[in-house]
Amino acid sequence: MEVLQYSLRRLASGIPLLLGVTFISFLLMVYFGPDQTYQLLGKNPTAEQIAEIRAQLGYDQPFLVRYADYLREVATLDFGNSNSTGELVTDLLGRTIPVSLMLILPGFVLGNLLALLLALLAAHYRSRWPDKGIMAFSVTGMSISYLIVIIAFQVIFSSSSGLGWFPVRGWNVHSFAEYLEYVTVPTLATVFVALGYNTRFYRSVIVEELNRDHVRTARAFGVPPAKLLYRNVLKNCLIPIITRVVFTIPLIVISGALLVETYFGIPGVGKVTFDAITTGDQPVLKAVVGLTAVLFVLAQLLTDILYRAVDPRVSLS
Amino acid sequence: MRSLKILTDCRSPLLALLLASLAACGGGEPRAGNTAPGSSAGLKVYRHSMDESPTSLDPVQASNVYANHVLINAYDTLFSYQYLARPYVLKPNLAAGWPDISADTLTYTIRLKPGVHFIDDPCFPDGKGREVVAADVVYSLKRHFDPATRPQGAWLWQGRIVGLDAWKEAGSNYDQEVEGLRALDDHTLQITLVKPYPQLLDTLAQGYSSVVPREAVEHYGREFGIRPVGSGPFKLVSYDTARIVMDRNPDFRQEPVDLAAEGYDPATQGEYGLEQIQGRSPPFIDRLEFQFIADASARWNSFTKGDEAQYTTIPNEQIDRVLSSKHPITLKPEYADKYFYYAGTEAGFIFQTWNLLDPEFGYNEDPERQRRNKALRCAVIKSFDWPARNDSFYGGIGTVFPGIIPPVVPEFDPDLSRDSVTRDVAGARRLLEDNGWTASNLPVLTFGTTANVLNRLMFEQFRAWLKDIGYPPEKVVLKQYATFGDISKAWKQAELPWVVKGWGLDYPDAENTLQLFYGPNSSPGSNDSNWRDAEYDALYEQASVMLPSPERTAIYRRMNERMIEECLSATGLSRTRIHLWHKDVIALPDREIVGGFFLKYVDLKD
Numbered sequence: 001m002e003v004l005q006y007s008l009r010r011l012a013s014g015i016p017l018l019l020g021v022t023f024i025s026f027l028l029m030v031y032f033g034p035d036q037t038y039q040l041l042g043k044n045p046t047a048e049q050i051a052e053i054r055a056q057l058g059y060d061q062p063f064l065v066r067y068a069d070y071l072r073e074v075a076t077l078d079f080g081n082s083n084s085t086g087e088l089v090t091d092l093l094g095r096t097i098p099v100s101l102m103l104i105l106p107g108f109v110l111g112n113l114l115a116l117l118l119a120l121l122a123a124h125y126r127s128r129w130p131d132k133g134i135m136a137f138s139v140t141g142m143s144i145s146y147l148i149v150i151i152a153f154q155v156i157f158s159s160s161s162g163l164g165w166f167p168v169r170g171w172n173v174h175s176f177a178e179y180l181e182y183v184t185v186p187t188l189a190t191v192f193v194a195l196g197y198n199t200r201f202y203r204s205v206i207v208e209e210l211n212r213d214h215v216r217t218a219r220a221f222g223v224p225p226a227k228l229l230y231r232n233v234l235k236n237c238l239i240p241i242i243t244r245v246v247f248t249i250p251l252i253v254i255s256g257a258l259l260v261e262t263y264f265g266i267p268g269v270g271k272v273t274f275d276a277i278t279t280g281d282q283p284v285l286k287a288v289v290g291l292t293a294v295l296f297v298l299a300q301l302l303t304d305i306l307y308r309a310v311d312p313r314v315s316l317s
Numbered sequence: 318m319r320s321l322k323i324l325t326d327c328r329s330p331l332l333a334l335l336l337a338s339l340a341a342c343g344g345g346e347p348r349a350g351n352t353a354p355g356s357s358a359g360l361k362v363y364r365h366s367m368d369e370s371p372t373s374l375d376p377v378q379a380s381n382v383y384a385n386h387v388l389i390n391a392y393d394t395l396f397s398y399q400y401l402a403r404p405y406v407l408k409p410n411l412a413a414g415w416p417d418i419s420a421d422t423l424t425y426t427i428r429l430k431p432g433v434h435f436i437d438d439p440c441f442p443d444g445k446g447r448e449v450v451a452a453d454v455v456y457s458l459k460r461h462f463d464p465a466t467r468p469q470g471a472w473l474w475q476g477r478i479v480g481l482d483a484w485k486e487a488g489s490n491y492d493q494e495v496e497g498l499r500a501l502d503d504h505t506l507q508i509t510l511v512k513p514y515p516q517l518l519d520t521l522a523q524g525y526s527s528v529v530p531r532e533a534v535e536h537y538g539r540e541f542g543i544r545p546v547g548s549g550p551f552k553l554v555s556y557d558t559a560r561i562v563m564d565r566n567p568d569f570r571q572e573p574v575d576l577a578a579e580g581y582d583p584a585t586q587g588e589y590g591l592e593q594i595q596g597r598s599p600p601f602i603d604r605l606e607f608q609f610i611a612d613a614s615a616r617w618n619s620f621t622k623g624d625e626a627q628y629t630t631i632p633n634e635q636i637d638r639v640l641s642s643k644h645p646i647t648l649k650p651e652y653a654d655k656y657f658y659y660a661g662t663e664a665g666f667i668f669q670t671w672n673l674l675d676p677e678f679g680y681n682e683d684p685e686r687q688r689r690n691k692a693l694r695c696a697v698i699k700s701f702d703w704p705a706r707n708d709s710f711y712g713g714i715g716t717v718f719p720g721i722i723p724p725v726v727p728e729f730d731p732d733l734s735r736d737s738v739t740r741d742v743a744g745a746r747r748l749l750e751d752n753g754w755t756a757s758n759l760p761v762l763t764f765g766t767t768a769n770v771l772n773r774l775m776f777e778q779f780r781a782w783l784k785d786i787g788y789p790p791e792k793v794v795l796k797q798y799a800t801f802g803d804i805s806k807a808w809k810q811a812e813l814p815w816v817v818k819g820w821g822l823d824y825p826d827a828e829n830t831l832q833l834f835y836g837p838n839s840s841p842g843s844n845d846s847n848w849r850d851a852e853y854d855a856l857y858e859q860a861s862v863m864l865p866s867p868e869r870t871a872i873y874r875r876m877n878e879r880m881i882e883e884c885l886s887a888t889g890l891s892r893t894r895i896h897l898w899h900k901d902v903i904a905l906p907d908r909e910i911v912g913g914f915f916l917k918y919v920d921l922k923d
Contacts, residue, residue: 038805039372042380042469043823044832044843045809049471052464084372086542095557151614159618168619169610170560263615265608267557275558278800279372 003308007301014297021293022074026067026286034280035059036083057083057282070286074294079287084279089287092272099171100268103260104252106183107190112245114191115198120229122199123206134199141196146189150263153189169265186260198244205240209233238310246303250295360603361921363902366616366626370558370609375542377460377468379524382821386913387561387607392527392547393449395427395506396518398910400918401591402580403661404727405825405910407518411449411528411548413504422513422864427506427521429454433570438546440536446568449528449548451500456491457529458498463489470525473823477517479509491531513862519824523911550600550917561607571598574918589657590903594920601903601920620897627902631895636712639897643714646895656897662716664725664909665821666830668888669701674840674847675814677760692752693759695884699745700782703738707890709778710771714893720877721830723891725909727865728827728873737881738888745786761792765813767804768797775817809841816845825910826865827873831857834880846885853879 037053054060058069073079079089122134154169156162166185173179209215210233218232258270269288276284307314371384379388389397397410409415411433417426435446458478461468462485474481479497487493497509510517520526533546545553551563574594581591594601608625610616613632620629631639641649646660671694673679678694681687703717719737722729749759764779766772773795780793796813798804807813822829832838835857836849856876863869880886896906903920 034800034802035806036802038809039800039802040378040467040469041805041809041841042472044472044838045841046475047841049464050809050841053467056464056467081539086373086375086539088540154615154618158622160621160623164622168622168625169615170608170625172560261559263612265559265610265615267559271558280800280802 003305006304010301010304011297014300017297018074018290018293019071021296022070022286022290023067025289026070027063029280029282029285030063030066033282033285034278036280036282039279040083070290073286074290079290080283082276082284083281084275084284089283092284093269093287093291096267096269096272099266100257100261100270101252102173102179103171103183103186103266103268104190104257107187107194107257108248108252110187111191111194111198115195116202116234116241118195118199119202119206120234122203123210123233124225124229126207126210131203135203138196138199138203141193142200143196144193146193146259147263149192150186150189150259153185153192154263157185157188169263171264171266182264182266186257186264186266190257190260201244202237202241205237206233209237212236235310239307242306242310243303246299246306247296250292250299361601362604362606363602363628363916363919363921364606364608364626365628365906365916366608366610366619367908368609368611368613368616368630370561370607373542374545374553374556375466376457376524376527376529377466377470378542379527380469382908382912383609385524385911386908386916387553387563388524388527388545388547389549389911389914390551390563390605390916391545391549391553392524392529393433393549394522394524394526394528395429395454396522397914398522400574400579400915401576401582401586401905404725405664406580407522408578410522412521416518422515423510425508425510425517426501427508429504429506430570431504433548434568435530435533435546435548436552436566436568438533440530440533440546446546446548447530448503449530450503451506452503453528453530454506454526455495455498455500456531457527459484459489459491459495460529460534461525463491465489470523473520473523473525477510477512477514479511513864515862515864516824516826516828519826523823551605554604559609561609563605563607565600565603565605569598569600573598579918586905589905590922591905593903594918599917601918605916605919623899628896628898628904628906630908631897633710633712636714636895640895643712646714646893652897655900657900657902658898659896659905659907660714660893661896661907661909662723662725663821663892663894664723664825665819666718666721666723666889666891667715667819668721668886668890669815669817670833670846670886670888671884672811672814672816672845672847673885674811678762678814679847689752689754691884692748693754696745696748696754696786697762697783697788698737698884698887699741699748700786700788701738701779701887702740702782703890704740705782706775706778710775711890711892714895715890716893717890719888720881721833721886721888722827722873722877723822723830723889725822725891726825726827726830728870730874730877733874733877740782742785749787756787756789759788759792761794762788762815763794763796763813764815764817765796765798765804765807766817767801768799772797772817808845811840811845811847818845822910827877828861831860831873831876834876834885848880848883848885850879850883 036057037050037059040053041049058066077090081088082092118134122131125131158164158166158168166181171182173182215228215232218228223232258274260266261268261271262274272284273288275281276288367383367386369383371381371387374384374387376388376392379385393411395410395412396407399406399408411429413428413430429449429451433449435449437444437446441447458474460466461471461474462481476482480495481498484493484495499507501507527547530546534541537544543556550566550569552566554562554564573596576591576595608619610619613634616626616629617632617635619625639648639652641647648658671678678690681690707713707715707717716724717738718724719733719735764776766776776795780790783793784790798807808816820830820833833843834846834848834853835844836854838844839847839849853876856872860869860872894908898904898906901922903922904915904918907915
């Protein structure tokens with residue numbers, strides 16, 4: 001009951017955030033985004049045809065009327081049709097979000113789990129060669145552009161001039177074996193880059209925890225290192241870890257992985273979002289922005305509830 | 318890949334869950350990739366890569382070559398182009414033959430082939446595709462004059478067909494007849510023109526004129542743009558921004574190939590194995606896959622992998638690696654062993670045009686300033702170094718030509734003076750000096766482009782050329798636009814003094830490029846120069862109603878000279894596209910004019 005009451009309160013408090021995000025983003029779309037009129041014109045348009053397209057796109061309506069329509073669309077989850085392809089936006093997202101999830105989840109899970117393991121190892125051997133080695137690897141992962149990593153991995157693992165083990169690109173997935181074929185190289189690239197950022201973050205959190213009195217006391221009582229790291233350190237580090245992990249989820253669900261999808265020709269929501277931004281396809285953009293804002297509110301709620309689950313001292317009142 | 322097999326043999330509930338979600342994601346489409354090239358479970362699969370994807374598959378929005386590749390294979394058009402003839406030659410397609418044309422060339426009576434059916438689709442009663450009739454052609458053309466469809470092709474027929482513009486004015490009511498566009502019976506269409514329109518049949522070969530069933534448009538509404546229901550050789554299986562899959566239309570009409578009638582030339586095309594399709598009815602492949610790969614290196618990697626894309630054009634950055642000679646174009650042996658190639662000049666060109674509405678460079682209230690502006694325009698054009706541009710950005714294999722009649726059309730004049738495309742720094746400096754232009758009084762010249770590195774490099778090269786003639790670099794400024802839509806808006810609103818763009822021909826007739834400088838087509842129309850010249854416009858109007866003839870060619874050429882005399886444009890360069898395809902593919906690929914009409918004839922070696 002306490003959780004339910006808290007959830008309702010938290011959701012209600014998320015409404016101003018939702019209004020703020022949608023208002024600012026819509027303002028940017030309308031006044032600074034691409035004007036799609038000129039993408040939808042033929043080669044030799046007349047002023048009359050330009051006016052017709054503007055009316056079709058709703059550009060001739062006052063801003064506040066259009067914003068009110070947007071709020072109604074968010075409330076009803078009915079964003080209409082894409083201005084480019086004509087596809088229903090809900091169908092478009094329903095088709096592309098699962099692809100992005102399937103693509104990103106392995107990298108997301110592995111990137112976090114491996115980073116935690118490496119961070120524990122580095123923290124345990126702080127200032128010794130395993131720590132220095134892991135940190136050097138992390139800095140390398142952080143320093144190389146994601147795009148370069150993608151290109152290098154594609155050449156190494158997929159191209160005829162490299163190992164040629166995996167498809168260069170595409171997403172023709174109908175079985176688990178095919179899934180592994182298509183997801184492996186993007187996952188390797190994602191993990192390589194994610195490990196850099198995640199390991200450094202987790203290591204600093206763990207090192208801070210290792211310096212606390214209760215850990216020193218446990219160590220003095222002879223608690224074995226593995227048990228110490230798991231029970232006394234990792235459990236107490238969960239709050240920043242949960243925060244980082246949960247707040248990444250909305251980005252994965254909605255924004256996808258633009259670079260990976262574009263470069264590997266994977267029809268996920270990241271590519272759709274990028275196309276919508278560059279063409280000014282407002283129905284798609286409105287849906288992506290609106291749903292991302294909603295997911296962030298939900299992520300905030302989930303984070304608070306998980307805080308309580310891992311640390312009973314946290315109050316939901 | 319042994320480890321993958323082991324993984325797939327695991328039998329766990331988690332694996333079952335994942336497989337269930339995979340099935341939900343993948344749909345029921347049979348697998349068509351990563352097996353031996355061209356075959357998949359016994360299917361003949363051809364994978365065609367392109368650098369961009371179409372945004373919509375609704376024929377009224379078929380404004381680019383990417384959409385046309387798909388559309389003319391999903392739909393029928395009344396006319397088409399011969400598969401192998403160059404220059405391009407029209408042929409009847411859905412039309413049963415050539416039209417009957419009245420003596421005044423105003424009335425075209427076109428008979429349709431009987432027994433042609435749309436594909437089966439839920440939009441039809443019982444889901445069974447019905448026969449294509451003349452009323453469908455009428456309906457399909459009317460859609461271009463219905464603002465609700467957001468049409469992009471109306472300019473092809475605007476002011477040309479009796480009553481069509483009035484039909485739009487009256488509210489685009491499809492149940493209302495158009496006097497000049499009538500179905501006389503199920504298999505006879507009559508088009509009555511306002512004035513002679515020699516390019517009419519070419520317009521009826523465009524993706525824009527694809528014949529659609531009204532039932533499908535009404536059934537799918539806005540989603541018609543992703544659900545083509547046509548009578549073409551292929552039918553859509555799936556569509557997304559990375560890939561389009563089409564399967565052979567099993568009910569496509571039987572029309573055996575006559576290679577001679579398709580313009581086959583054994584001397585130049587004999588090596589491609591095209592004789593194998595002689596006498597057989599297309600389509601020959603079971604599945605046609607379009608792969609949209611924007612990044613050139615990814616496209617190249619996919620093509621050279623061997624079991625993925627079977628066709629690509631050579632990216633500019635690979636030209637030196639792949640070619641052993643540029644003049645003539647030949648491949649290095651390691652590539653010639655594996656791939657067929659065909660080098661063709663594009664049906665279009667790159668050019669840069671002055672916008673005369675800018676008083677700093679064009680029309681000016683002060684006649685003396687206007688005269689000096691012309692000298693300034695001429696000087697800048699003289700500074701343009703076409704060979705350098707060709708070498709830097711087009712692999713040195715493009716064709717530089719004077720004027721706006723490109724080499725691909727029959728009206729091209731190979732003997733036209735090349736002065737307008739020959740760099741003359743001394744002449745440019747002299748022109749500036751003689752007309753009182755100095756570093757201090759030269760106006761700021763804005764070079765507008767979409768934001769990317771290549772365009773930035775083009776700007777820097779241009780600025781360096783201008784510096785050579787005494788134009789201060791700080792007065793040549795770059796203005797970048799985030800998207801093509803943004804820069805298109807700037808062009809249409811005549812905001813930029815110097816318009817850098819390319820033009821792809823819609824049909825193989827120089828009229829299609831000459832209209833770029835016709836006064837009434839000024840902004841927001843296609844005449845970005847906003848030039849209005851009485852002689853040029855009169856010649857255009859005179860030629861626009863003439864059938865191809867030496868007289869019309871002479872008029873076209875005079876217009877071309879007139880445009881050059883006025884220093885309106887630094888023009889032009891037609892790029893050379895080198896098409897590469899795997900040797901198991903029997904085809905002669907092409908992407909010019911409409912684009913993609915060769916795909917119907919692609920076959921794969923067994």
